[in-house]
Amino acid sequence: MREYELVEKNLRENELKSVTCNKCGKxxxxxxxxxxxxxxxxxxxxxxxxxxxxxxxxxxxxxxxxCEDCLEEIVNTFKIKPEGFGVNNVATS
Known part of the structure; x- marks a missing residue:
């Protein structure tokens, strides 16, 4: 979940002020x-x-x-891992 706040600039636009993981709440x-x-x-x-x-x-x-931790947790439940999963990091399988 991403939370935005309206900030006055030259034009009014939504500005990202926080991000929340929908699974764990971080x-x-x-x-x-x-x-x-x-x-x-x-x-x-x-x-x-x-x-x-x-x-x-x-x-x-x-x-x-x-968040990356929750995404990794979910992907680790897959019978077939996504292409590229764990290639450039230390993701567990």
Whole structure:
């Protein structure tokens, strides 16, 4: 879950101020310039799922964030791991 706050700039726009993992609730407050906030938010991944007509979740759209620890925990339950999983890091299998 990403939380935004409205900040006055030349134009009004939503500015990312924190990211929260929808699974474990870990929150990271974001400070500094835009590039620093983007860098600090990288330990979270954002997901968007759109379900089609006739699906169990007919026409729903889900948007959520997971921290790296929760994402790794979920992926480790997969019978077939995603391509590239564990290639550039110490992810467990």
């Amino acid at each position: 929150t990271k407050k974001l400070y500094g310039e835009d590039y620093q906030k983007a860098w600090d938010a990288e330990e979270f991944q954002s997901f968007s799922c759109s379900f089609g007509y006739g699906s169990k979740f007919d026409m729903d759209k889900w948007i959520f964030d997971l």
